[in-house]
Amino acid sequence: MKFSAICTIATALLPFAYGSVIAERSTSGIATWYSGAVGACSFDGYTLPSGVFGTALGLNLYSNAAQCGACVSISNASGTKITAMIVDECPGGCAGKTFDLFPTAFSSLATPSTGQIPITWDYVKCPITTPFVLRTKTGSSQYWFAIQVYNANQAITKLEVSSDGTTWKTAERQTYNYFLLASGTGTSTVSVRVTAKDGSVITTKNVPTAADQTVTAASNFS
Template identity: 40%
Template sequence: MSTTKHGAPRERRGRNRGRVVGIPLVLTAVGVLACLAVALLPGSGAETGRPAGAAVAVAPAGDSAGDPTGSGSVEPAAGAPTTSAPPSASAAVSAAATPAAPAPAPASASVPGSPRSASATPPAAPAAGRIRPATGYQGVATAYEAGDGNGACLYGPSADMMIAAMNHTDYESSRACGAYVLVRAANGASITVRIVNECPLPCAPGQLDLSRQAFAELADPKVGRLSITWSLLSPAAAPDTLSVRYKTGSSRYWCGIQAIGHRNPVAALEVRTAGGWRQLPRTDYNYFLAADGNGCGSSIRITDIYGEQLTVDGLAVRPDVVQPTRVQFARR
């Protein structure tokens, strides 16, 4: 079998050659002229295909520095926090996660130690401790054998056995010593006692350990424990004047000073020195100490919880001697 091969078409020669070549040239010329005409029309330019008036996005100055890749995304600065949410979403999340500031709580007049009631504006007592004027406290009364009436306040024997020991918390390192307290029982009975002792833990805040004689004024001692309320007094029946005592062993080189028979609780005791008044630290056994002797034997200034100050002059250092004065705190 023979295989037939097709030969390459032979170029046509003759008169038709010039016609064939001339047509493309004419079409090319016409196209060039048309392009020139369009280019010369008003409003035409390089932005062909974009509607007239369309805005062009321009990158803010400096973006190229933050976008070295030219990708259109700006890399955050080193250490800057990143977030996947847009700014508006981030702000919404932040507002939801941050609670509103709580309204300020109203001022409370309650006092630790189970207060029964409190005055919103008690009388001025700038130096009062836990036991404050015009404030009622709740607690229980118990009884103890008071002996001769001496106790942690170191006042010595008491002629009047209407006395009590204050619980450790409200005793407050002897700040309660000498305070007069009105005690009321649920049965309506009441009595006024003077604090001369401390009732150690586990005596609870608000608890008073009364002498057996004082407890008997409220209820039968066989009861053992009695629910009570109590409050601070500034009694009319206090001694006419208070007294001062130097502790055993006191001298001009070291001394302890104590106030006795004061109507209102003592807040501070000072001695006069060459440099002025010097406030002495208070011990839990109810003496104010000048460990270096500075001020021992000089004038003494005593301040009660209301801020009243009494000055005592001319008392010698006489250890363990009760020395009367001519002053007393005012009744409140």
Template identity: 35%
Template sequence: MSKLTFLIIGSILLLLCVRASYAENRVSATHTSAALHEGEGTYYFYNGGGHCSVPVPAMFTAAMNQTDYNGSQACGGCVKVTNRNNGKSVVARVDDSCPGCNPGDVDLTDAAFAQISPLEAGRIPISWDYVPCDYPSVLLYFMEGSSQWWTAVQVREQRYPVSSLAYRESGSTGSYQEIAREDYNYFVERSGMGTGPFDFRITDIYGHVLEAGNITLQSGVPINTQQQFPSMGTSGVINQADK
């Protein structure tokens, strides 16, 4: 084998190794960003009125950094936050955003922070990921003042964060219409949705789809869909006929 041939073969093998390593690193990075996040944990005093525009729950709550808040997509999601110094964990629901936080950071309420660290620490290294919220069924809520001419709808008490909401007139065989999401955690149809009733298609961040039919426009009243997203490991469409 000539020296030139040896060099060419060596270069090809080196290139293949680099590409394989690059692909492996990309897969690892994708998994980390989709499942386990790392950042810093802090705390603040919270009495309601968070960016997610939801009632204060009985459970612990947290404010999410702007990147992972993702235009209010994180709202209502439950996160398991672990103190990387001691391994202690706490579960909190995202009810607010934290504009001053860096990507990966979570600002816990003081009561939640105290479950994993003395408050005196102030700032701790954390890891976190989404876990299922323990709610029996998803609620829909039309903002007070909603009408056939201007309609704002919120999804509450979902098992996992919601990625999209769409609607159509009940009984229609037409396509669902996606509703634009606002950063205060409402899906808003500025020209109105009509008088209803409506069928809604709710999709979570893992691709689970829930369909709730014959929903009437009731402003300011939580509406129980009698349905909930499946736990991880299952997929498909859930509708009232399946209940």
């Protein structure tokens, strides 16, 4: 079930164009490939935007789901570039391999039989113009509240919840990529304040706390 939302948007600290770098440096790494899945980020039912590939991120960088939904620009040794969204974690043996790409992503950079290739990469803004979406988890209620952000054009660094529009509680991000208030909210609807990697903030009002609800925000981050 979808609900309409009322949002307020805080001006970004530093606006930038799609594809512009939003990390501190370009980094070398290794890319491999696997069958592909939304996996650990719990983006079930989400369709990747046109022109954006999927990838799992190595355990050493996954950081308790903090990078879920972030986009990266990946270049092979010849300078061919792709944009990929982090939608899964690659544990165990992937710790030393930066990205485990979906098959279509890897084949855009190298012949699949190669197995792995050296790459350079950096975080970039996702080429998404449609609004992001908030989704409550199965089992969510006013007594145990869990909510997810997807289709954002940047990684999400913070999510806060208010039952009265004045007092805010910071929800704790879980490894399965939902933000949790284990003690609940005490109300049937809340305001949700989401902060993106560049410091932009969007507040969405009238978000239901019941399970399996989605609310589309008024916009994406600037």
